[in-house]
Amino acid sequence: MxxxxxxxxAFARAVTERDESPWLRDLIVSDRGLDAQARIAVYRNNxxxxxxxxxxxxxxxxxxxxxxxxFNHACDAYALQQPSRSGDLNDFGGEFGDFLGGWSxxxxxxxxxxxxxxxxxVEQVFHAADADGLDLHALALVPQEELRNLRFELHPASGIxxxxxxxxxxxxxxxxxxxxxxxxxxxxxGDALLVIRRDATVELERLAAGELSLLRALAADHTLxxxxxxxxxxxxxxxxxALLQRHVLSxxxxxxxxxxxxxx
Amino acid sequence: xxxxxxxxxxxxxxxxRAGIGLRAPHCxxxxxxxxxxxxVEVHSxxxxxxxxxxxxxxxxxxxxxxxxxHGVGLGLGSSDALNVDxxxxxxxxxxxxxxxxxxxxxxxxxxxxxxxxxLLPLPYTEEALAHxxxxxxxxxxxxxxxxxxxxxxxxxxFRQSTIPEWEFLAEVSRRSxxxxxxxxxxxxxxxxxxxxDPRAYLASVPAAAVQEIHLAGFDATGACLIDTHGAPVADAxxxxxxxxxxxxxxxxxxxxxDTDIPPLEVLLSQASRAVQILEEAYAVAx
Numbered sequence: 001m002x003x004x005x006x007x008x009x010a011f012a013r014a015v016t017e018r019d020e021s022p023w024l025r026d027l028i029v030s031d032r033g034l035d036a037q038a039r040i041a042v043y044r045n046n047x048x049x050x051x052x053x054x055x056x057x058x059x060x061x062x063x064x065x066x067x068x069x070x071f072n073h074a075c076d077a078y079a080l081q082q083p084s085r086s087g088d089l090n091d092f093g094g095e096f097g098d099f100l101g102g103w104s105x106x107x108x109x110x111x112x113x114x115x116x117x118x119x120x121x122v123e124q125v126f127h128a129a130d131a132d133g134l135d136l137h138a139l140a141l142v143p144q145e146e147l148r149n150l151r152f153e154l155h156p157a158s159g160i161x162x163x164x165x166x167x168x169x170x171x172x173x174x175x176x177x178x179x180x181x182x183x184x185x186x187x188x189x190g191d192a193l194l195v196i197r198r199d200a201t202v203e204l205e206r207l208a209a210g211e212l213s214l215l216r217a218l219a220a221d222h223t224l225x226x227x228x229x230x231x232x233x234x235x236x237x238x239x240x241x242a243l244l245q246r247h248v249l250s251x252x253x254x255x256x257x258x259x260x261x262x263x264x
Numbered sequence: 265x266x267x268x269x270x271x272x273x274x275x276x277x278x279x280x281r282a283g284i285g286l287r288a289p290h291c292x293x294x295x296x297x298x299x300x301x302x303x304v305e306v307h308s309x310x311x312x313x314x315x316x317x318x319x320x321x322x323x324x325x326x327x328x329x330x331x332x333x334h335g336v337g338l339g340l341g342s343s344d345a346l347n348v349d350x351x352x353x354x355x356x357x358x359x360x361x362x363x364x365x366x367x368x369x370x371x372x373x374x375x376x377x378x379x380x381x382x383l384l385p386l387p388y389t390e391e392a393l394a395h396x397x398x399x400x401x402x403x404x405x406x407x408x409x410x411x412x413x414x415x416x417x418x419x420x421x422f423r424q425s426t427i428p429e430w431e432f433l434a435e436v437s438r439r440s441x442x443x444x445x446x447x448x449x450x451x452x453x454x455x456x457x458x459x460x461d462p463r464a465y466l467a468s469v470p471a472a473a474v475q476e477i478h479l480a481g482f483d484a485t486g487a488c489l490i491d492t493h494g495a496p497v498a499d500a501x502x503x504x505x506x507x508x509x510x511x512x513x514x515x516x517x518x519x520x521x522d523t524d525i526p527p528l529e530v531l532l533s534q535a536s537r538a539v540q541i542l543e544e545a546y547a548v549a550x
Contacts, residue, residue, distance in 0.1 A: 001424050004391050005343035008375035008384075015380060027387075029421040032459065034487050039420035042488065047380045054381075084379040087337025087350045088309040092381070127313025157316065200317040 002027070015044045016080065051079045054089040055096060059119045061174040062100075062112060070105075077103060090127070094120060111186075114163035115170055118204075121159040121195045125202050128157035131254040139248065139256065146258060148225035152218045153255040157197035160207070160216060164190040168204055198251055210235025211243055215252070276330035278303045278364045278476070278516045280542065282535035283332070285520040290528045291321035298328060299532055303364075305332040305518050312353045322361065332365040332476065332518070333357060334445075339373030340403065340413070341386045341396045347374075351406055358407065365476060365516075367412035367445045368403075370396070370433060387422035388432040393439075400440040412475055413437065414445035417453040417482070417491030429454065430465040437473045444469065446512070447478035448505045449497065453489040462504055471512035479505060479538060480520040494523035497534055505538070509545045517542065 002010065007027065014020040020040060028036035055075045056063050063071045078099045084092045097116035100106050106113075142150065161167070166184055168191045173182040192207040194215065207215065213234040217227035224244075231238050247253050281302025286294070288310075304325060311318055325331075338350060358366060371383040386392045404411055415433050427435070437444050446469060455462035481495030497505075497519070509515070519534040 004387070004389075004395055005375070007387060007422070008343050008372055011384070012375040012378055012380055016378065027423050029423055029458075032457070032488070036420070038487065042419040042486075042490070043380075043382065043384065046490075047382045050381050083377075084381055085377065087339060087347055087373060087379055087381070088312050088353075089337070089381045090309060090312065092379075127316050127318065129314035130316065130319075156314070197316060200320060 014040050015047050055093050058093045058123050061119055061171055062116050064174045111165035114165055114167050118161045118167050121161050122202050125157045125195050125197050131155050133251050134248050134254050150224050150256045151221055152253045154219050155254050159195045162192045167191050210238035278330045280514050280516055282538040283518045284531045284535055287525055289525055293528050295324045303330040305334050308333045308335040308354055309337050311357055326361050331361055331363045333363040335368045338368050340399045341372035342374045344374050369414045369416050371416045383416040385418035388425035388427040397436045397440040400442050410443055412443040412445040414447050415450050417450040419488055421458055430468045434470050443475040444473045445476045446474050448508050449480045449501050452501045452504050453482050453491050457488045466508050466511045474512050477515045477517045492523050493520050506541050514542045514545045
């Protein structure tokens with residue numbers, strides 16, 4: 001008689017990898033017209049269906065782009081390659097974009113992995129922590145000469161996604177309720193997007209080259225002076241004051257700390 | 265000891281009325297229309313995120329209704345080590361919302377680090393019993409509170425089982441000190457799938473341990489009944505519910521619906537039917 005751990009490992013392998021040990025079948029009661037294989041198959045269907053529903057909920061645009069049959073095929077292959085590691089199904093699917101990038105049946109859909117990465121970012125931002133806006137009064141009190149040494153904190157419910165493909169347009173035309181032409185001009189170029197939750201809804205905003213460099217450097221905990229220098233490399237005409245004001249007032253930047261480490 | 269006596273504040277105890285499983289498509293409508301339901305229950309894992317709209321709605325709803333947290337992912341019967349990270353998130357949620365009840369399932373769900381994210385049946389053996397009640401005791405110790413354990417639907421039985429499911433359930437409760445969440449639909453589904461008398465099951469449930477009842481719909485289109493939570497409660501299950509109430513007494517009763525979620529009014533009408541049966545039981549008792 002197998003131990004409880006042996007039984008569970010064998011059952012998990014039978015369900016996920018279709019690898020049924022003969023002794024496992026012998027352990028399962030066959031009755032009421034259902035043999036062991038059929039009973040294991042009920043669980044296989046349930047488990048695959050749980051995984052598929054979880055990914056369909058997280059990746060509605062990928063689903064709309066490829067259709068349900070192809071999507072489920074991808075999901076089943078993904079579940080084998082990247083087994084679920086959490087009891088919370090909401091965690092399942094974080095590597096789906098990377099998986100699609102290496103999955104040969106989707107090789108011709110070059111934009112698909114980045115669309116998936118964008119959807120995962122949207123999902124993460126939807127559930128991320130709330131934050132109050134930045135303390136404008138405290139910022140106004142910072143002496144001009146110390147501004148360059150400040151480090152800014154981005155909203156916890158924000159992320160940056162970049163792609164050589166027009167993923168914003170792809171995302172928009174595949175939203176429920178979108179009306180109008182669904183044509184996407186692939187030669188329109190790529191997107192650098194800020195994914196951010198303002199109030200309760202997740203928004204996608206295009207970033208210009210200098211703005212992208214600035215926000216990335218601030219997100220990497222560089223000082224404003226360092227971030228500014230990097231942004232100027234991307235865009236020599238960058239207007240730092242205007243950009244900073246916009247991202248403070250719109251809530252992209254939610255806190256700052258000075259060179260001495262005090263957080264405001 | 266009831267939570268209110270222990271902490272000296274009212275946590276919003278669950279009344280002996282019908283509640284509904286709170287699902288995302290209904291949140292806004294519930295906040296706006298404040299339907300007359302006794303309490304709500306959510307899947308704990310759906311609130312493991314740090315913030316955003318799900319918590320915004322739950323805070324508003326919690327202010328008006330008693331709350332129960334129902335977990336689907338701890339896998340208390342899994343041989344794998346207890347997932348401490350999962351438990352930490354649950355503890356944080358309990359701190360935040362002060363639910364009156366916290367429940368999980370009598371099942372396993374992961375092996376060798378791989379999660380199947382399903383409610384898988386245990387072999388009902390002394391080994392599995394010892395493992396499971398110790399695990400429940402450990403969880404209750406970490407959370408610092410009693411939890412409820414729910415019987416699950418199953419589609420197979422292991423030959424090495426030596427203990428009937430109902431006795432296994434009762435023993436888990438007796439040894440770990442956990443309470444029970446009796447899912448009447450799951451008892452019915454298993455009675456059909458495995459051929460036993462559901463009344464014998466009810467008769468052996470330790471009534472005093474039962475703090476909550478679940479009702480849901482199953483799917484009967486395949487070779488066995490599948491607990492999909494995607495249909496109205498079946499007539500046979502309503503009858504069994506009436507018998508359960510007669511047998512163990514009136515208990516807070518939840519209507520669960522998770523797939524093909526219908527308009528809120530459908531859930532409310534199912535809840536009214538449960539209320540009617542509870543009130544009949546009170547009338548008989550009086």
